[in-house]
Amino acid sequence: MRLPLIGAIVGVYALLFGLTLLAPIAVGLWYGEPQWRHFLWPMLGSIGLGALLWLGGRHQARTLGVADGYLVVALFWILLSLLGAWPLHLGFGLAPVDALFESTSGVTTTGATVISGLDTLPRALLFYRQQLQWFGGMGLIVLGLAVMPLLGIGGMQLYRAEAPGPLKEEKLTPRLTQTARTLWALYLGLTLACALAYWLAGMTPFDALCHSLSTVSTGGFSTHDASIGYFASPAVETVAVCFMLLAAINFAVHYAAWSSREPMRYLRDAETRAFLALVFGCVLLIGVVLRLEGGYEGLDESLRDALFEVVSVVTSTGFGTVDFAHWPDFLPILLIYISFIGGCGGSTAGGIKVLRVLLMVKQGLLEIRQQIHPHALLPLRLGGRSVDPRLARSVWGFFALYLTTFALLTLLMIHAGLAPLDAFSAVATSLNNLGPGLGEVATSFATVSDLGKLIAVGAMLLGRLEVLTILVILSPAFWRR
Amino acid sequence: MRLPLIGAIVGVYALLFGLTLLAPIAVGLWYGEPQWRHFLWPMLGSIGLGALLWLGGRHQARTLGVADGYLVVALFWILLSLLGAWPLHLGFGLAPVDALFESTSGVTTTGATVISGLDTLPRALLFYRQQLQWFGGMGLIVLGLAVMPLLGIGGMQLYRAEAPGPLKEEKLTPRLTQTARTLWALYLGLTLACALAYWLAGMTPFDALCHSLSTVSTGGFSTHDASIGYFASPAVETVAVCFMLLAAINFAVHYAAWSSREPMRYLRDAETRAFLALVFGCVLLIGVVLRLEGGYEGLDESLRDALFEVVSVVTSTGFGTVDFAHWPDFLPILLIYISFIGGCGGSTAGGIKVLRVLLMVKQGLLEIRQQIHPHALLPLRLGGRSVDPRLARSVWGFFALYLTTFALLTLLMIHAGLAPLDAFSAVATSLNNLGPGLGEVATSFATVSDLGKLIAVGAMLLGRLEVLTILVILSPAFWRR
Ligand SMILES: [K+]
Ligand SMILES: [K+]
Incomplete structure (x- = not known):
């Protein structure tokens, strides 16, 4: 255990978090909201705490043990949740547990809330919530990975502990730093494209930016109590559906498809294929059940709501246009089931991940075939390979x-x-x-x-x-x- | 596919089922109940149907393919459920679906019921329900295994498809027929010992016999609406707990312990150890929660009820002395969870089986260790062996x-x-x-x-x-x- 070094690394992250608070301060100043001050002390405090931790440990050995990475990541997320709660509690007056809940829900991209009346809140606060999700989405850790080497610290152990998805050893590029920068470039590019699309679809620039942050991170926070339902716009819903799907696909697949300029690469990936088949199968089933039992006038309308909610749930975004909890029959439970599957590994989505579920299902089907041919050696295969x-x-x-x-x-x-x-x-x-x-x-x-x-x-x-x-x-x- | 042969085998089982109806007829005659007649036509019908099927297929090849066994077993259980429903529907007037439910619940040893007012029903019917569970418990299939070779048909394929538990290839004795006879001798011995113990604990001879049939089969049907609670007797509960536990232990372990006269064999089996640890861990937890939140006066009383219900649920028997569905806090859900684990493989209990759950849990813990030592080769071990x-x-x-x-x-x-x-x-x-x-x-x-x-x-x-x-x-x- 190299505690001072671990402290130093966590300190760098705290410092980075402090710097991100410049953004809500700027938003508050831009809109002339006095609440920008609520972020001042948390910013200075985070930067100060981070600097202290960094100074205390920076002279230690520069290599982390395999297992140390887990401690860094866990401590970092706990610290981030706590620092994130600071302005919410001391500035905006949320009870301590509520502030911690809201902050953790933000950085983990869960998007559950304890706040109501969003539409009347200061924009600095609204922006801050969205930003928590965006940084949480790809993980400040990966940001750190791109920065740490500048400070002389190697980070593969962090990537192992943090990167979502079963294929942890899979890297886009040979060098880790390069990988982290590529991931962030993709993430940033998707976010800007999403914001632009929302704006073209009719959102205000502020809403477009805010919702792009919580779409690409599959976070699901909104600036309105009615979530995406507030806009009542098929165009906005289409943009949301497209970018939620993109955000839930493995970023390594994005990289492969975009760097080679071959869109068919998406369909060549077994996990992406299974993911899309799952989405469209569920949309069809749910659209039909909604039409029959949900009081919808036509299949087009029921399919529209089914598409939005299925994509929102399976990508673990959690945006709403309607309240699926009040859908008829088994639909609410089915949607909760779907949330367990989640998106693809190596994406910003939550859940067990499509690849893992796919392997479990394949093993189940293999076991059936094994019963029929008890002496055969049946290998578990995926995408044509064992x-x-x-x-x-x-x-x-x-x-x-x-x-x-x-x-x-x-x-x-x-x-x-x-x-x-x-x-x-x-x-x-x-x-x-x-x-x-x-x-x-x-x-x-x-x-x-x-x-x-x-x-x-x-x-x-x-x-x-x-x-x-x-x-x-x-x-x-x-x-x- | 050898359909006539499959039909012939299923026919033998139907014939055997018909013969078992002599027992409720005898019970009815003994107690002077006119309802004995309700079993007459089902008996003759089952025997006739069985004989026809047997005569139609007996000249076919005498060997089953591996996969044919699955069809025999599935057809047999479906036919048994239908034949079992016959006297309930035509004789006792249950609606067709209710009769099928009650019959299937009996032969599968589930023990859920659609009948109320058990205490006033004719004894022939009460005995019949208990008997369905007893034959279902060890499986008429295994009975058939002991008989089939007399008819010149080999049965290993049936054993594979039917025997509960993950270790299907494990046989007690080299010869299958011998294995089946040994299993039935054990089963019969346990049942007689259980009936005797219930009688000594204060049950009437009829109740003692009836409840022994549904205890050793982990079936859970009772002759009283209040189930075992009717007797309000610590002695009866003790007998039930002991024999439910025995019935949920792998019969191969029983055989090993009894044939070698070494009771310690039980504790040398990893699955049995895990099973007992699970039972007593849950009893302790539930006993304490019940004492704190369930309105119990003392820990002795809450532990008594916890012991009975935990054993009843984990062995998938389903007897009741109290109604756990109305227990406080998380206890009802915990008991439903426990029912998924179930008893040991190779017993009459239901559920996923302790051995499988144990292997899943061990693999989970191994995965944690693998994270700490990512390059180590960590084998999955059970009872000291890979x-x-x-x-x-x-x-x-x-x-x-x-x-x-x-x-x-x-x-x-x-x-x-x-x-x-x-x-x-x-x-x-x-x-x-x-x-x-x-x-x-x-x-x-x-x-x-x-x-x-x-x-x-x-x-x-x-x-x-x-x-x-x-x-x-x-x-x-x-x-x-
Ligand atoms: K979310
Ligand atoms: K049962």
Whole structure:
């Protein structure tokens, strides 16, 4: 354990976080809102804290152990959630637990909220919430990866602990720094394109920018209580659907398709194909059920709402145009199920990830074939190639941990006072970084007890770090090293 | 496909089923109940149908293909459910769907019911329900295995498709017929010991016999609406707890312990150890929560109820002394979770089985260690030995299929009109062959729609055959052979 070095790295991130607060300050000044001052102390405090930590540890060895990376990442996300809550509590007067909930929900790109009356809030605050999601989306960590080497610290261990998706060893380019910069360039490019598209579709420049930040990060915060439903615009919905889908596809696939200028690369990727098939299969099923039982006049209208909500849920964005919690029949539960699948690995989406679910389903189907041919050697295949048994094993282990975490947190959430179904959906929506749930937590966590909010905070962090990072640092084996 | 041969084998089972109806007829005659006649036509019909099928196919080749076994077993269980419903519908006047539900719930040892007012029913009918569970428990199939060779038909393929538990290739004795006879001797011995113990604990001889049939089969039917609670006797509860636990331990472990006269053999088996640890861990947790929040006066009383309900649920028996659906806090949901684990493989219990869950949990913990030592080769171990990767893979495949089946059936059950939480528990209790659920299905399925009852019937059969057998015969690959 190299605690001072770990502190120094976390310090750099705190410093970077402090600098990002310049943006909401600028927004407040631009719109002449006195609340820009609420960000001043948090900015100076974060920068000061970061500088202190950095100065304390910078003379230490410059290499992290494999396992140290997990501690850095976990500490960083916890610190980020706390620093993010600072202006919300001391500046805007949210209760401590509420501020922590809102901040964690932001940086983990969950997008659940305890605030109502968004439409009347100062723009500096609205922008700040959106920005939390954007930085959380690709992860300040990856930003740090691009910066750290400038400071002389290698970061592969951070990438292992942080990057979402099962293929952690997969890098876009040979050099890690280059990878991080490429990821951020893609992320920034997508965000600018999204903002421009929203503006062309009729949003104000402010709304367009704000919603692009929470679309590309699959965060789901909005500047309006009615979320995307506020705009009542097919054009806006189309833009949202397109960019939510793009944000939930593996960024390595984006890179391959764009750098080679071959759009067919998307369809050559087995995970992307499965993801799109899942989306359109669910849209069709849900569109038909909505038409038959949801009081819709025509299939075109029911398909439109089905498309938006399925994409919003499967990408774990959580934008709403209608309230799926009040849809008929099994639809609310089906949408909660879908949120467990989530987007593709290596994207900003939450959930178990399509690739892992695909491998589990394939193993299930293989097991059926194995029964019919008990002595055959049937390899698990994906996209025409055999799957490395070690990757497959890690997927199954992950699956077991994810489900166990979900089951235990649901029991805790019931203990915190929620009805069983509400607790089930509250944990699912937090762990999968989705946002909206069912029943009591359909639109807001405001009425949930403090204990319940803290459990949700834990679930959001567990989900954002794909369970393993937190479980690793909680394991006795980690501290026994 | 050798359809006439398959028909002949299924015919033998139908004939055997017909012969078992002599027992409720004898009970009716003994107690002077005119309802003994209700079993006459079903008996003659089953025997006649069986004989016809047998005569039609007996001249065919005497060897079954690997996959044919699945068809025999699936057809047999479906036919058994239908034949079992015959006296209930035509004799006792239950609606067709209710009769099918009650019959399937019996033979699959689920123990959910649509009948109320048990205490006033004719004893012939009460005995018949208990007997359905007993034959279903070890499986008429295994009985058939002991008989078939006399008729010149080999049966290993049936054993593969039918025997519960992940270690299907594990045989007690080298010869299959011998294995089947040994299993039945153990089963019969346990049943007689259980009946004797119930009688000594104060039950009437009739109740003692009836409850031994549904205890050793982990079926859970009772002759009283209040189930085991009717007796309000610590002695009766103790007997029930002991024999439920025994019935949920792998019969191969029983055989090893008893044939070698070494009781420590039980604790040398990793699955049995995990099973007992699970039971006593849950009893302690639930006992404490009940004492704190359930209005109990002392820990001894709360532990007593916790012990009975945990054992009843984890062994998938479903007897009740109290109604756990109305326990406080997270306890009802925890008990539904426990029912997914179920008993040990190779026992009469339902659920996923302890061994499979243990392997999943171990793989999860291994994955955490793998993160800390990313380049180490960490084998999955159980009881000091490495687990065969093919066994491990089949466990993960099974897990995926079981969960997917559960998730899809829950959606269907909501479609059939149940509230989401009730649907969740109704499918869980059917698929895990438990019996009682939550809410609307806490004590009876009487108010569930016909569609809901049919979904439950499907779930019970899927659960009893451990999902795979049914999925195999539904797969295109099966029919393409
Ligand atoms: K989200
Ligand atoms: K049962």
